[in-house]
Amino acid sequence: MHKFIASIKKEFLLLLRDPGGMIILFVMPIVLVLTITLIQDATFKSISSSTIEILLVDNDKGKLSDEIQKSFTEIDFLDPISVIDGVPLTETKASQLVASGAYQLAVVIPDRLSNDLEKQININITKILEEFSGEEDSLKIDMIKEKVSGKTVKLYFDPITQETFRNSVIFAVDKLIAKIETKSIYEVFEKELGESEGLKSFNRDHFVTYQQINPSLSGESIVPNSVQHNIPAWTLFAIFFMILPLSLNVVHEKRQGTFVRLETTPIRYATIIAGKAFLFLLVSVLQFTLILLLGIFVFPKLGLPILEIDNNLGLLYLVALSSGLASIGLGILLGTVFHTHEQAAPFGAVLIVLLAAIGGVWVPVFAMPETMQVIAKLSPMNWGLEAFYDCFLRKGSIIDILPEIGLLIGFFISTIVIAILYYEKKKTI
């Protein structure tokens, strides 16, 4: 036991006297979580609030385009501009402005949209009414035979705009046009049928509405925000980032000769790595505590939503500890297998990024291709992330996170056993 304690003490002193290591382990995760959350929160706000200026080219100049312009101003996150420097926008000018990156989006309303849409609706309604009444009006028959070509509303996107933003805009424009079309249909009906009392009593409100509900495992409804989403993902990334300094620590121990000396003393390899594992486990707990404090006390002061942890603190620490163990196991395995910093550092760094990408830190697993979804289940970062989401967003209990905790601890044990076996095997070569 005293060898284990001596190893912890030694690792603690070495870490304490390594400012670079301290920055990597404690400052970088805070900077990372803070930066990513601020950026993602800003992105979220920029999509959901009326802060994005868009160009609107009105080639129609009719009733419908007025309606579209009016409706665009009602969309929270879009601010339409149709005149620049006192000159109405043209499609060419708008295209240039978007291509140069000055604006992210231009909407081009086609020529004769109001006129042609009205005509098309008239044709459709006349057809219906003719069929109902059984009467034939030669003038109207001529109108039905008339062909009206379809209209295209063009959307110019800045190439750097992300898919989520494009989809949001397309969805909003689509909804807006559908609403205007419906309104126009009602108006034509009114015109054709006369202003009967029955028509006036038409309920034009949406019959089918939707309600957004975020069910949780505890039964209560949760409103997730960018902080609740980002803290688990990036905390986990920070915990797994420990792979790098830990593997380098093991490699450094081997390179500087102290490891050879230790090998000639009656200490087991397991005890040497247990000392390192224990200290780095403490580091992961400290990292997690700092990030929680950041989310609770600092984020609100920066205009970010507060991190809500409710009564899940114990479970959250259990997930952080298990994730820390998985990260430590992998760090020690890499440090055991590799001989130089040049091997361990790039491999470790790329591996962390890969595990994060596969694990769903950047792109949610459900949005990945089917094969990647299967591969994602193999990433310890995905196990940790799912367990964190169970705690933070789904308000799960210990039963809900036990499978992930089991996988993380199993991964730790497996990597440590492989590292020890590899070390023992290496001695016989």
Place this chain on the structure above:
Amino acid sequence: MDNAFIRINNVSKQYRGTDFLSLDDITLNINRGEIYGLLGPNGAGKTTLISIICGLIAPSKGEVFFSGKEIHKNNRAIKKIIGVVPQEYALYPKLTATENLLYFGSMYDIRTADLRLLITSHLEQLGLLPFAHKKIKTFSGGMKRRVNLIAGILHNPSLIFLDEPTVGVDVQSKKAITDKLIALNQDGATIIYTSHHLREAQDLCSKVGIIDSGKIIAEDTPANLISRIDKARNLEDVFIELTGRALRDYA
């Protein structure tokens, strides 16, 4: 009755991926209380042999006995009574001399209070007490060598391995180290020592083994070895005569 403290029986070592033997059927006996000099050119197999005797690597063939016990079957027990002083400074540069020694000393069953006394005593004997609480990275080469030596002998081992213990140090440090080795030997420690300083080996060693290309090519007391070679005035002459003048560069 087996009188040899260390008995090396037909030990060979071929590293994986190589097509030559680093050690080729070495048989050697080292008696208790000897200062045994293992000398040889670069790449001769000295470090491999010492690594096998210390239990760091396994031989491809053959056995090593320590007081009649096979080393690899009694690895942990034997590690308690051997001390190793590697050629590199096997110390943590960011820890002080005392912190380094406390850590390495704690690998043995020594009470912390006793360990502290031992550390103070050794540091004082080697002129390092004023620097006990200075970080190793601030030490000169000679000071590091002396701390390196103390780290290997804190637990009073009965067998000490030293790999080039005086390389790159000034005369004063060299004298302090060799005096300490003689004192340890007088206290009963058996010492196995490798060096390229043949004058130092001649003065220090009671027996010398010259190894080349993985084989022991000569073994005797320095005086006997010198007398065996015609016109040889010292161990260096013997060494050159036996191993040749060809440069031993290897990669």
